Amino acid sequence: MTETRGRDFEYFKVVTVNGVADFPVKPQATITIKGPIKMMFVCRSGTLVEYSFNGTTVHGRISAGEQFNFGTRGQDKIFVKGTGEIDVHAWHIGV
Secondary structure: OOEEEEOOOEEEEEEEEEEEOOOOOOOOEEOOOOOOEEEEEEEEEEEEEEEEOOOOOOOEEEOOOOEEEEEEEOOOEEEEEEEEEEEEEEEEOOO
16 A cells, blocks of 8 residues: 655545455554545546445445545545555645
């Protein structure tokens, strides 16, 4: 997994999952940006990736070629399961 952080104002991580049936105990991505953020998931490959913000509930699904943009989010942990690779982008939108 590749992860970059830019001066606490933006975040990028490539998350790869290979046939995982359950969400892992620890999140695959943890965003440490303080304040409100925008978030984007881009599914680069795979058949279906499910994501969760609490590690229990499926909050959405994304498949290859899809992109999801989120407005202001308060979640800082992302769990994924399934088969594929997604890019997780987040950036600060405050003052």
